Amino acid sequence: MENTNSPVWFITGCSTGFGKELVKLVLQKGWNAVITARNTDQVKDLAEGYEKSALVLPLDVTNKEQVQSAVAKAQEKFGKIDVLVNNAGYGYFTSIEEGEEDKIRAQFETNFFGLVNVTQAVLPGMREKRKGHVINFSSIGGLVGFAATGFYHATKFAVEGLSESLSKEVGPLGIKVLLIEPGPFRTDWAGRSTSRTETQIADYQETVGTRMKTSLEGSGKQKGDPIRGCEAIIEAVESNSPQLRLILGKMAYDLALQKVDSLKENFTAWKDLSLGADYPEAEA
Secondary structure, X not given: OOOOOOOEEEEOOOOOHHHHHHHHHHHHOOOEEEEEEOOHHHOHHHHOOOOOOEXXXXXXXXXXXXXXXXXXXXXXHHOOOOEEEEOOOOEEEEOOOOOOHHHHHHHHHHHHHHHHHHHHHHHHHHHHHOOEEEEEEOOHHHOOOOOOEHHHHHHHHHHHHHHHHHHHHHHHHOEEEEEEXXXXXXXXXXXXXXXXXXXXXXXXXXXHHHHHHHHHHOOOOOOEOXXXXXXXXXXXXXXXXXXXXXEEOHHHHHHHHHHHHHHHHHHHHOHHHHHOOXXXXXXX
C-alpha cells in the first residue's frame, strides 16, 4: 500500500471529456488518481510519469463484479478513497415515440445504475472514515428537458433525485455530495459518446430533427472549456461552504434560472387548485 496522505480520487469514464481532464489536474496537484475506463489502452498515457500516484484499472460501471474489484484494488494501493467522481455516461438522441427499448435500457444501465453500483461500493470505506466526497455528474439536462434527448434527461433527473436523498443520508456521517450540472462543453458528448435513433416520423422533424442537427453540428464548438470546468469542480470540493449543486457554463446557469422562474409561474398559476386538494381545515 502506498504511504501517502494525499487525497485519493476515484474517477469513472476517464477516456474522454471531463474524466480525462480531471485526472490530469488531480495528478498535477500531486494527488492520487484511480483512472478507470472500459478500455485501459485509452487512458494508460494519463498515468505516465505518475506511477506512484496513479492506478489504471479496467471498469465497466454496469459490471458489479468489476466495480467491486476496482474499488478493492484502489483501497489496497492507497488505503482509502477520498473523492468518488461518477462521470461515466453518454447521450441518446431520439424522439420519445421512436426510442428503442434496448438503447433506453442500456443508457439507464450506464448513466444511472452504473453510478449506483460504484457509489454503493465506495460508501462503506467513506462511512468507516466518516469522511468523503461523492461527485455525481448530472447535466443542465438533469434540470431542464429538451426535445430529442428525453431518455437522457430521464437518467439525469434520476441522478438528481438520488443525489438529493444521498446527501441527506450521508451528510450526518461526514460525507458530502456534489451534483455537477454542465451545459454544452467541448467534450465528446455529442460525438462518439452519443447513441441515436434516426427520426423517421415527419411530425417530429421540426422539434427532434432540428435539435439533433443543431447539437451534432455544434459538437466541438461549444463555449464550455472542460479544463476550466474541472478546475471549478476541484475548487468546489475544497470549499468550506459546500453546496449540493454546481452549474457549469453561462448557458446552463441561464437555463437553470429560467427553469426556476417557470416552476414558480406554474405553481402560482394553479395555486388555488393545489391548495384546494386538501380537506377543509374544519374537517382536517
